[in-house]
Amino acid sequence: MDLAYSPEYEQYRMEVRQFLDTNKDQSPPLYGRGNGDGKARDWQKLLIENGYAARTIPKEYGGFGGEPDILKSHIIAEEFASAAVRPGHSGDNRLVPTVLELGTEEQRQWLVPPTVRGDMIWCQGYSEPGSGSDLASLSTRAVIDGDDFVINGQKIWTSGAQHADMIFCLVRTEPDAPKHQGISYLVFSMDTPGIEVRPLVTMTGEATFNEVFFTDVRVPKHQIIGNRGEGWFVANNTLKHEREGLGDPNQAENRFREIVDLMQRETIDSNRLIDNPTYRDRLLSLQGRMLAMKFNGMRVLTSQIKKEEPGLPRWIIKLQGCELNHQMAAMAIDSMGELGILYDDGPYLRDQGRWQQRYMMDLGLIIGGGTAQIQKNMIGERALGLPKEPKFEKPLN
Amino acid sequence: MDFGLTEEQLMLQESIGGYLRSACPLDSVREATEVGSTHVPKIAAGLAELGAVGILIPEELGGVGMGFLEAALISEALGSVIAPVSFVASSVMAPVALLGAGSQEQRETWLPRIASGEVIIGVGISEHISRRETDGIFADDDTLTGKAMFVLDGMDADTLLVADNEAQLYLVQASDVTRNKLKTIDRTRSVAEIILDQTSAEILPGSVNNRKHLKDMVNAGRVMLAADTLGAAGTMLEQAIEYAKERRQFNRVIGSFQAVKHMCSEMAADLEPCRSLVWYAAHAIRAIPDEATLMACHAKAHLAETGRFVARKATEVHGGMGFTDLLGLHYWFKRIGFDRQLLGAPEVVREEAAVAQGWI
Structure with a gap:
């Protein structure tokens, strides 16, 4: 049991504190929503430059490129929390690690830098009306037609879908396979024709969730993360990152x-x-x-x-x-x-x-x-x- | 930053735990407690040999000179096998008082004998936490008069440590007082009432006009009782899980029913963070003295609440069998009930936590 931080980390804590003292006036409000507005983007840019956001995401993908250091991440989180300042983000803490780990090089270049900057906002298309806790029973279908997947079905509880630029989405591509082995993980633009978003007002009176309907939505075949039928494995990777938050x-x-x-x-x-x-x-x-x-x-x-x-x-x-x-x-x-x-x-x-x-x-x-x-x-x-x-x-x- | 146990502490935990599991199975606890024994010399001798009895006592005085976290690990191990031996009063609270407030001579007289297991010191200070009946001790020259109830390890002690109404600490010889055994729910430990009538007493000089030492002693005692509950509740949870994996009804083991599984998960989810709280509170006694009282209070109160929850739910998982004497689960249930009230019930202790952080 040694609760002291080594001098190196104490020094780091002082640096974070000093940074916050000097710059916190530029931060967006703590309890505001969304990472998409101008002030939030500028703040994110400043945080990345200083290694307080997207810390371990490689430089070539728009991050700070630091070595993973749990203690530093912890110190950053603590100092931002005690200063009541909005912390930075790593783009999307579910999608980005998943793409970095399981995406192709092309996908990483395409998706990670704008996400980390806050220019590409994501929503998660997992739950369905008939598949909540039993997520693997999901039935939104995607069938191959030429160079595209064609998606039909419905998602629900989709947080932020009304503001999102992109969705990462689980769809059933192998209807005859056992339920965990017939799912694929697709990423596509929310502007794709055939997507309808209906806000779902919650008990707070705000629409934080949505229903998302897909009617013959065409997504190019290469916009799949991982292989066909391996989406459950890819998604579990995402859920792992979400749960920790x-x-x-x-x-x-x-x-x-x-x-x-x-x-x-x-x-x-x-x-x-x-x-x-x-x-x-x-x-x-x-x-x-x-x-x-x-x-x-x-x-x-x-x-x-x-x-x-x-x-x-x-x-x-x-x-x-x-x-x-x-x-x-x-x-x-x-x-x-x-x-x-x-x-x-x-x-x-x-x-x-x-x-x-x-x-x-x-x-x-x-x-x-x-x-x-x-x-x-x-x-x-x-x-x-x-x-x-x-x-x-x-x-x- | 390292919030966890060192190699040395893990080894200590392993050696004490291993010894107790073999030396103190339920059958021997039953055997001992049926004849009213709350301090089995054989188990105590083994613990003394392993250094557990003199855990806080410096090496030059015959102990092993370790800290409160090590003592808490021992207390947890004792609670997990519901060991019928003196520990909290004699090995922790009394040494804290003697080391803090005792004269050189007192330390040299008593501490080596505690460490070797030759002497057991009971501690009677409950009236300073919640005074009941006509409890209270008053000093007059070198004698004490009055009554102390709920003297911990009281029937097994040779010597007693008590406090007068000004929180000054004294040693008195058990043979010089009237001592009555108080029967409690927990047969594994002894509690006595003692009556003093101009009984000769030896003051611990450091405690003259200084309430700090009583407080230090109570803080340490509370953390040990919390650790004891952690151990006892841990065993109850383990037993419930084992039972849920074996017992079959409706052609299934009952642990596959969510109703039963969720009870086990709730117990584990409530109990696991308690381990960290006990570690922190024990560590804070020496390392972060400003927080010692607050953390001791929270460890004591929170473990009392979680302990009660686990004791109740683990019994329920066992169904009717849990309620019988046959399984012996009630030994743990009662030990947890005992720990909850001693040195302050949760409401009392939480109120002290409010004072400790200046809220009132």
Whole structure:
């Protein structure tokens, strides 16, 4: 157990801090959406030049070209979080690593540089109305016709499809093969004829998701990542990168500080909420859980530095982290009481209504990216060695 | 940055764990506790030989001079086999008090004898955490008068460490006090009530007008109880998983039913981060003293909550068998229940965490 950083890393932390001090005025708002506007693109460019975004993506593909260094990435994330500054992105943390790892050289040149710059915005076409947790049963079809795949079918829960330039999409190309072996991974423009995007309004009142319909959408055959029928394998690579992003302990600690701040400000009958023992005890219970997750994160980080498989401590992060965030939002809402039911705008709204948004968004995150129940299946089967549920397959058609 | 155990610590964990698994199977725990023994000399002697008893005591005083993280690993190992031996009071809390507040002579007198297993020191300070009944001890010259309830390792101790109403620490001889055994749910450990009536006592000079040493002792004790719960809950979870893999109903092992599988996953998901919290809290005692109290409180309270959850769910996974004496699962269930209340129930301890960070 040695929690100190070596002088090299302390020096690096100072550099990041100094950079943020000097430049944070140029950053887009922390809670803004999208990486596509001008300010966000300039910020991204500055971050890449300094090695704070797209750090390990090779220079020839528009990245900074640094050696993988988990500790540096961790320091960057920590410093941006504690300065409350919008971090950079690596283009799309699901697509870019997948293309770099499994794409052809031509595909890398085509897709990675504009994505990393923020000029090419992506959406993910995985889930379908009939294929949610059982994703591999998906039925959107792609058949070969000359030099093209012709796609027909429907996707759902497609975040950001209304703003996206491109989609990476799972389609069934081998209908007769076993379900995991009949899928291919295609990338294509959202401007392709035959694509219709219908926004799906969620409980927050915003349309963060969409339904995407494909009618005879023609995609050139070379726009496939990996081989035909290997899309499931390619997609799992993507999901691995997505899952690691959810339930980030840095974020939980920052949120916790915000709740403490809220409870030190808000009063009932002129008494601060933090002075109310019932509320305070609940806050302290959350702090205990938050700290356990924070230190669990440090343990996982240590395993990754040593290039060891973290195992159980990593498997639980999505399940526990998302639940904790939701519980924290619930605590904040309850602290506000009636103020917590205010929404959209108005004179009494606290923290711009952020907690109300989070309380709902976090429930979405408990479901999205692999539901809590799917997480529990994975923990049970992969980490604890419990047997799978017997399967009763309905035939694909 | 290295948040994990060193090679040395892993070896210690392996040697203590290996020894306890062979020396302390459930059958011997049953055998010992049925005749009321909460300190099995044979197990204790083996632990002393491995250095576990004198883990915190410096080498020049007969111990092995290791830190609180090592002590927590031992406590976890003891909890995982529900070992009926004194540890938290005698090997951790008393040495913390003696090293911090004892005179040179007191340290040289007591610490080597603790390390060798020759002496057991019980600790009675529960009234400083949550005073019940007419609990409390008052000093008058070199004597103490009053009552201490819930003296940890109290029936097995030769010597007792108590605190007066000003948190000054004293050693008294067990033979000089009236001592009553308090029967508890947990048969693997002893708790006594002691009554002092102008009993001669030896003050630890460093504790005169200084509450720090009592606090240090409580912090260390809480981390050890948290670690004990971590070990006990870990075993309950393992047993539940094993049972779920073997027990068949409806022509399937029950672990293939999501209802059962998810209980196991929830236990694992709640318990695994606790390990990191206990490590951090133990490490902080010496390395990050500013955080020691806060982290000890959180480790104690959070492990109490998670321990209760695991104890309950693991029992449920076993169905009716879990409720019987036959499987003996209740030994772990009760140990976790004991750890939860000793040195402060979660609500009490969390309130201290609020104070420790200046919220109130």
